[in-house]
Amino acid sequence: SDSHSNSTVNPGYTRGITVGSAKDGSIKYFIPDPDLxxxxxxxxxxxxxxxxxxxxxxxxxxxxxxxLRKYVLK
Structure with a gap:
């Protein structure tokens, strides 16, 4: 996780949780920061x-x- 980036520190960065595969490194989902x-x-x-x-x-x-936030896959 990266809790220190924002658009000033890292232009173009979107805060949130990126979910990927440990097997192949692909990105599967993105959960936007609810308090952006x-x-x-x-x-x-x-x-x-x-x-x-x-x-x-x-x-x-x-x-x-x-x-503590809970995100359920739909």
């Missing part, structure tokens, strides 16, 4: 810890606002 507007102002959002379970559910620890 806030991230550009004071950089408090951004997952710093990410884990997935066997069903593909992703859990992301958001350090700034002290949240």
């Amino acid at each position: 507007a806030q991230a550009e102002v004071n950089r408090i959002s951004g997952a710093s810890g990410i884990v997935a379970d066997a069903k593909g559910t992703i859990y992301a620890a958001d350090v700034g606002p002290h949240k």
Whole structure:
């Protein structure tokens, strides 16, 4: 995860979680940062810890606002 990038530090960068394959390195999904507007102002959002379970559910620890977010594959 990259919780320190933003459009000023890295122009063209979109904050979020990129999900890829460990087998072939391909990108499978992208989960946009749900607090993107806030991230550009004071950089408090951004997952710093990410884990997935066997069903593909992703859990992301958001350090700034002290949240654990759950993303379910649809």
